[in-house]
Amino acid sequence: MHQQTNRNVPPSLPFGEFFTFPQYSTRSNNDGTPSATVMENRAPAMAEIEVTMVENHANLKILSKKRHRQLLRMVSELQCLWFTVLHLNVTTVDHMVLYSLSVKLEDGCQLSTVDEIANAVNCILGRIEEEAL
Secondary structure, eight states: OOOOOOOOSOSSSGGGGGSSSSSOOOOOOOOOBBBBBHHSSSOOOOEEEEEEETTTTTEEEEEOOTTTHHHHHHHHHHHHHTTEEEEEEEEEEEEEEEEEEEEEETOOOOOSSSHHHHHHHHHHHHHHHHOOO
């Protein structure tokens, strides 16, 4: 069975093989330049973030540094954005954590694309990091 992996995420990165086309990436391309997700007119990537959608359901994969109360804050802020968390899986290795969430976008949700959702998650993680400093 052939697995397709993202060239932006080196295989040495824990859980790097779980990201195919992340909307946000903290890694550089093979030539050392910032990845395209970092170069676009967006906030700097706080984590590896990949969002996929089918109708009003989304799957989020987030690989970031562990932070105190990060999971609680992230779930709370996702609920404020009108997401219902249907399934959550958390896996940790050393100082890194992989969150895999299945969410439903409720009727009041203003976010409708994978890029909008990834941007919102990146902003949430940015606020969590700022508060940790």
